[in-house]
Every structure is written in C-alpha cells, then in structure tokens.
Amino acid sequence: MDTQNVVSDEELIDEYSEQSGSQGIKRKYDDLENNEEEEEGGSSQNSNYDNSSVVAKHYNQLQEKGLAERFNSKIFYLRNFNNWVKSMLISDYLEKIKDSIRFGSPLRVLDMCCGKGGDLLKWQKGNITYLICTDIASISIEQCRARYEKITNNDPPDRKSFHAEFFTADSTRDRLRERYSDPSIELNLVSCQFAFHYCFESPKQAEMMLKNVSECLRVGGYFIGTIPDAKDIIKRQRAAQTDSFGNDIFQIKFISDSNDLPIFGSKYNFGLDGVVDCPEFLVHFPSFVKLAKKFSLKLIEAVRFEDYFPKKIGRGRSLIEKMQAVERYGLNGNRNLTRSNEEEYKHAKDFLLQKGGYDNRKKCGTLSASEWEVASLYMIFAFQKVKGPIE
Numbered sequence: 359m360d361t362q363n364v365v366s367d368e369e370l371i372d373e374y375s376e377q378s379g380s381q382g383i384k385r386k387y388d389d390l391e392n393n394e395e396e397e398e399g400g401s402s403q404n405s406n407y408d409n410s411s412v413v414a415k416h417y418n419q420l421q422e423k424g425l426a427e428r429f430n431s432k433i434f435y436l437r438n439f440n441n442w443v444k445s446m447l448i449s450d451y452l453e454k455i456k457d458s459i460r461f462g463s464p465l466r467v468l469d470m471c472c473g474k475g476g477d478l479l480k481w482q483k484g485n486i487t488y489l490i491c492t493d494i495a496s497i498s499i500e501q502c503r504a505r506y507e508k509i510t511n512n513d514p515p516d517r518k519s520f521h522a523e524f525f526t527a528d529s530t531r532d533r534l535r536e537r538y539s540d541p542s543i544e545l546n547l548v549s550c551q552f553a554f555h556y557c558f559e560s561p562k563q564a565e566m567m568l569k570n571v572s573e574c575l576r577v578g579g580y581f582i583g584t585i586p587d588a589k590d591i592i593k594r595q596r597a598a599q600t601d602s603f604g605n606d607i608f609q610i611k612f613i614s615d616s617n618d619l620p621i622f623g624s625k626y627n628f629g630l631d632g633v634v635d636c637p638e639f640l641v642h643f644p645s646f647v648k649l650a651k652k653f654s655l656k657l658i659e660a661v662r663f664e665d666y667f668p669k670k671i672g673r674g675r676s677l678i679e680k681m682q683a684v685e686r687y688g689l690n691g692n693r694n695l696t697r698s699n700e701e702e703y704k705h706a707k708d709f710l711l712q713k714g715g716y717d718n719r720k721k722c723g724t725l726s727a728s729e730w731e732v733a734s735l736y737m738i739f740a741f742q743k744v745k746g747p748i749e
Contacts, residue, residue, distance in 0.1 A: 435685050444477060445681070446666075451740060464488060468549070470548055473498050478502070488522070489522040490534075534573075546579045547575075547581075548580070555640070565649065579742070580658070590734070608732045608735075611629075613625040657740075659739070663734055685725070688721035697726045705724065
C-alpha cells in the first residue's frame with residue numbers, strides 16, 4: 359500500500375458531518391491484448407459440474423455473523439473499505455440520474471446479485487422509488503427481504519421509503535424480465551457488486567447477463583459494478599510463478615491452465631478468510647466492453663480501487679470514518695490494531711515519519727498491507743445505455 363493511499367487524522371476529521379458447462383474461447387489473454395480487433399472464435403469444453411449451483415450452495419450456507427465476531431475478523435476494515443467504495447459509486451450515479459430526470463420522477467433500480475441485501479440502506483439513503491432484488495441464492499434473497507422489512511418497518515404503509523420486489527434467479531441463465539411484477543418497467547440504474555465475474559464462465563452466460571442489464575434499462579440509464587481486475591490477477595500470478603498465491607487472508611488458485619487462458623471460462627478458486635471460497639472467472643475487460651456494445655452499453659469509466667480511493671477521498675472522508683473503513687495507526691502506541699505484525703503498517707509508519715516523525719502525535723487511517731493486497735485486486739466500472747450504434 360503506497361503512502362499516498364493513507365488518510366491522515368486531519369483529513370478525516372476536518373470535514374463536515376456525513377454528507378455451467380464452461381465454454382472457452384481458446385485464444386490466450388496475451389494474444390488478444392495485442393490484437394483486440396480480431397473476431398472471437400473457439401471451442402467449447404464441458405465442465406465437471408455446474409458452477410452456478412456451487413456458487414448458490416456456497417452463499418446459501420454462509421452463516422450470519424454478529425457485530426462482535428465481524429469486528430474481530432482479520433478483514434473487518436477490508437469489508438468496510440469495499441463497502442465505502444460501493445457507497446461512493448452508488449451515490450455518484452444516483453446523483454447523475456437525479457440531475458438528468460425531472461424532479462419527482464420515479465427512480466427505479468435493479469440490484470442484480472444482491473446477496474443478503476448489503477446495499478439496502480444505500481438505496482434508502484439514495485431516495486430511490488422502486489427496487490428489484492434478485493440473487494442466485496434463495497436463502498440470501500429471504501434474508502434480503504427480511505432486512506428490507508426491518509428497515510422500512512416504521513414507514514407509514516402508504517408512504518414506504520421505497521417499494522421492492524424479490525426473487526431467486528440466475529442472472530447468467532434466466533431472463534429476468536419475465537420474472538418482474540411489471541415486465542414493462544423502465545429502470546434508471548442496474549447495480550451488480552462483486553458478482554459480474556461469474557457470467558464470464560461462457561459467452562452465452564455473459565450475453566444473458568448483459569441482456570438482463572440492458573433490456574429494461576432506459577436510454578441514459580447506468581450500469582455500475584465492481585469486479586476483480588483480471589489483468590492484475592494475471593500479473594500477480596506471473597510474478598509468483600505459481601498457480602496458487604495470496605497471503606494469510608486470501609488465496610487464489612488457478613483451475614484453468616494459466617499458460618493457456620481462454621477469454622471465457624478462465625477459472626480460478628478464490629478464498630477470503632472464510633467469507634468466500636468458490637470458483638470465479640476472469641473478466642477479460644476488452645471483451646466485456648466489446649460485448650456490452652452489442653447491448654447498447656457504452657463504457658463511461660473503469661477505475662481500479664487503488665486509484666478510485668485517492669480520487670474519491672476528498673468527498674468521502676467523513677463517510678470513510680463513519681463506516682470504519684480504515685483503522686487508526688500512530689507512531690506512539692497502537693494497542694488496538696487488527697494485525698500484530700508491525701510490517702503490516704510500514705506504509706503508514708513511513709507516511710507519518712514524512713509528516714514529522716515521532717514528535718508528530720497524530721494518527722492516520724489505513725488498511726493493513728494484507729488487506730490492501732486484496733482491495734487492490736478490484737476495480738469499479740460504469741456503462742451508460744445509449745441510443746444507436748457505439749463506435
């Protein structure tokens with residue numbers, strides 16, 4: 359973690375209050391990077407098992423953890439940091455939408471692969487009108503519905519914060535529109551957080567996912583999300599010179615041949631401190647962008663987390679503190695750090711030494727090096743639905 363990605367106490371405090379069968383295209387990644395204009399072609403290969411059911415089973419079996427247990431987790435700040443990134447991304451695009459529609463117009467959102475409803479409060483605070491929540495894991499959907507009922511429990515029946523519908527579906531295989539209570543609904547925003555990579559198991563699944571994104575999204579609406587950065591994962595695998603790498607909180611192990619990676623179906627297993635342990639697929643981003651054009655989705659931005667953080671911290675300082683998305687580090691005693699190894703905070707120590715050394719009693723906000731190694735694997739993306747062909 360670079361010292362530029364450390365937040366000082368002054369910056370944090372001197373702000374206002376919170377404002378299935380796998381089908382692969384057999385050209386290698388490296389080949390396509392050098393010639394992205396080639397037409398895709400390739401052969402299919404059968405998977406030993408249905409990855410969708412594996413993913414659904416994994417998330418259905420995840421147990422809810424209490425606040426105390428989450429606070430003692432090695433990835434407590436990492437999860438909060440990722441949540442902060444999502445908050446900033448969602449807030450930015452809701453504001454763009456509000457600026458583009460008439461005051462009082464409905465604001466409708468599809469939370470695709472919504473999980474247990476971790477973004478429900480973001481939608482409530484964003485003053486949306488209607489929310490569609492769908493996920494492959496039925497138990498997650500039940501928990502999401504329960505959370506919605508809880509946060510809107512005190513709303514007057516005729517004046518809900520926002521109305522919502524929930525259903526279980528595989529967004530990579532099922533046509534979602536057929537499941538909507540109103541198939542003619544026009545959406546302003548589609549959000550898919552930490553899940554789009556599952557559709558890159560095959561071209562057919564990626565196309566269905568993007569069809570579900572675009573089909574009911576109105577022209578001018580946005581598709582936003584967060585995914586692992588495939589290029590960075592491959593870079594780390596090459597540097598490690600092994601198909602398995604990571605640290606004590608995350609592990610990546612390639613299942614596909616890392617020397618012959620297809621565009622679709624490049625499979626690896628991702629483990630994260632007991633929270634995630636299931637197969638994922640690399641998203642070849644040029645192919646993602648190219649395929650999105652077919653569904654009238656134009657790329658607006660794509661930014662890695664390590665670049666998104668300094669870009670957004672000016673507006674998000676008070677929120678990052680409120681969400682406990684960084685932990686405090688100081689040169690004069692750190693009794694409550696999540697990691698006992700001082701090397702985990704060398705970047706923060708160097709930052710404070712540059713600011714005045716041990717005479718400086720201030721602290722800074724940071725992630726441990728191990729957590730940052732995970733956070734910097736990811737990137738945000740945003741597409742806009744447009745009318746007509748995209749160059």
